[in-house]
Amino acid sequence: MSAPAHTLAGPCQHVEEVKKSRFLAQAAPVESPEQALAFVRQVSDPSATHNCWAYRIGQDYRFNDDGEPGGTAGRPILQAIEGQGIDRAVVVVTRWFGGVKLGAGGLVRAYGGAAAECLRTAERVPIVAMARLALHCDFAELALLKARMKDAGAHIDEERFGADGADLVLSLPESQVAEAQARIVDITRGRAEARRLD
Template sequence: MSVALFTLAQPCRHQEEIRKSRFLALAAPVESTEQAMAFVREVGDPTATHNCWAWRIGQDYRFNDDGEPGGTAGRPILQAIEGQGMDRVAVVVTRWYGGIKLGAGGLARAYGGTAAECLRRAGRVTIVAMARLGLRCDFAELALLKARLKDLQAEVEHEAFGADGVELQLRLPDSRVAEACLRISDISRGRSEARRLD
């Protein structure tokens, strides 16, 4: 069984003062690289000393130290995202320098700790792995098929009516695919067979 991953229910923020430097973490749920980078650009403060950030979306991730010593800001923020079991999340930690140097270890603790505390306090929602199925069915079976698949949280993304039936594209939780395929076969008496589209 795979470990449940979470994303944020909504954007959140957390601020700390560490040895006269002010650290502000802003985090948001994101679905794409473009959305993550737009968030980074949108919330970074040009008057701040540094706007360090990280994001993770599935296997894709990026981080940036924005002028802090290498490995002291972006990577600790990414580790905070992973440590909180989060995915599809972007975090920007903005620092206003207060005159006291923190050293490499102090910077990593400050950036990572501020990001982790922001995510710890945030509302979260479980990420459900989704799948896409395609199938063709007869007109007579369409209504029953749609009703019975709705019980499995399947949503019709696309339907196309042809001369000899209906082409459907469905989106449903990955965990319900096997059950959906059985229902489709039962309702159509074996005439319709679902195929994975992803």
């Protein structure tokens, strides 16, 4: 199976009712487990019966049934994330119990279904593999260098100034690295060379 190539464009949600229980699925793009858990804390409703969740970030994943029978909530949410080919995302499904027990199969369908529908209708963006470059340049070349790197899709993460020029750390799409390195050598007439940090 190839790695998922999409994440969510932004937070999204979906509500459905199953046998008088209300299920609210809320999803968001995340870059780290810490971000995922912060989202879980932010959207969980302490007055709800259960706040079940799952996240996947590359090979890293976790899920939680929050008191529902083992395997009936967190895992189906994770399977919904994987089934939709989504990566770098967290989904929280909150349940307000309506008085009718759903049974294990019903819970799996309700949690997994709410999560899948939330993700199915969400706007997606492709995940672009990023690289980081570091370089040192003279002050005279800095403005032109920054402008050309911006044109190449690079973002300046760090900029430090010393007596003999500037140190830059750039992040840019992996596909642009070779071209950016060539441009840097070109602009600085070979005085600066960008080295990869990752």
